[in-house]
Amino acid sequence: MTNWLPNLDSRSGPLYLRIADDAESAIKSGVLPHGTKLPPQRDLAYDVGVTIGTISRAYALLRERGLVTGEVGRGTYVQSDDRSGAPIAQDRVTMSYGGTRAIVPPPGKLRFDTTAAIDVGQAEIVGRIMTEIASAHPGEISSYTRTLSPDWLEAGRQWLSSGTWSPEPGQILPQLGVHAGINAVIAAVSGTGDRIVCEHLTYSQVARSANLMGRQIALVESDADGIVPEDFERVCAREHPKAAFIMSSGQNPTLSTLPLSRRREIVDIARKHNVWLIEDYLYGGMIGDDIPLLAEIAPDRTFLLNGLSKSVAAGVRGGWVACPPHMSQRIRITQKMVSGGLPFLLAELSARLVLSGAAFQIRKDVLSEITARETIVRNLFAGHEFRSHPKLPFFWLKLQEPWLSGTFKQAALDADVLIDDEDEFKPARSSRVFHHVRIGFSEGRDRSISTEGLKKVRRILDQSPLGTSAIL
The missing domain is CATH 3.90.1150.10 (Aspartate Aminotransferase, domain 1)
Structure with missing residues (x-):
């Protein structure tokens, strides 16, 4: 058992949260190695000068973050590998990168x-448009993409529109698909160690990408109608996330759709706790319901993404993100840093598919x-x-x-x-x-x-x- 004491003077906020945050820093820095037994709650409460309830809440929060494990009568221990007792890497505390699908799927399945x-025969249309682009823009194909064509932005505006609402073209950026766009947003609005909110079941590739960038995942409860606002409030208050990944309509895999009342509650909570909203509308755009988007309710803090992969052509990898005001340039730079840049052929092909009506x-x-x-x-x-x-x-x-x-x-x-x-x-x-x-x-x-x-x-x-x- 360690004689570790938290340093509360260097942090702000409720006592239980300061204790949990300091313990997390100690675990990640190695001050509290994996397998270390934390002080008994009563002893730590006495040494710090707080109630046992405060220590209990701090330890509970550490368990929620996947940093410690405990049993009644044994105490609380820094998380270790249950099979061998060997230290467990921090990335494995949250999620392995690979997922459950085989990298190379078995043939004949x-x-x-x-x-x-x-x-549905879209290859013929795609091939024809690519031939037209190669003929009309040989120079652009052989060079790097340094400017954004107004047509690319207009195509994004049309594809991201919902009902009578449309984003402003100046806030739109073409992307290498929705997943790449989400990665760029996460990289732009958060830093190493920051938390991203996800539902217990969701498109987990986002979480795995965030893990690779050094972010952590904070889980929020959901039901048949999607994210539960009361639990979102709890997570925001206790975990201080930078962003929340939300599929507002046609959630993958549960197919839930957030009612308007919940969307408004989630927006209010996000504003209260200064949390960015990342709205994946890839399946929602296929449903085409009349419920206002999070981006429509809160354009000041919502990144809206949609693309072509599920309804037009996955191999094209076309997509767009509508950014909050004054964030488009930041996302554009981040996109270049994390992906290497946008291919002219992809952006032009995606735009022509949309603007011609073919998409x-x-x-x-x-x-x-x-x-x-x-x-x-x-x-x-x-x-x-x-x-x-x-x-x-x-x-x-x-x-x-x-x-x-x-x-x-x-x-x-x-x-x-x-x-x-x-x-x-x-x-x-x-x-x-x-x-x-x-x-x-x-x-x-x-x-x-x-x-x-x-x-x-x-x-x-x-x-x-x-x-x-x-x-x-």
């Missing part, structure tokens, strides 16, 4: 772990096919609990006893179908278990092949884990 835009027509065709496949899902999985949407290319399936998410994923793999278990969407280490899997159905141009894959999944679902090998 149906890809129900993807939600990329369905092939909107392709999206219409993609959504039509999604609707047809989602109808098949509803018919095939009738009698089971799941969430789906006629304009989204995946569904969130609840598993019945005794199925576990991981074992169901393996059973599907044995049947030559790749799906995602719930761990793929956990942005940080968590003991929460949801017993769900996400199943995409956008792979392939042939609807009948997709249907056969869904039938396989349904047959697995109706069986016991012990009996799957006999039916595959």
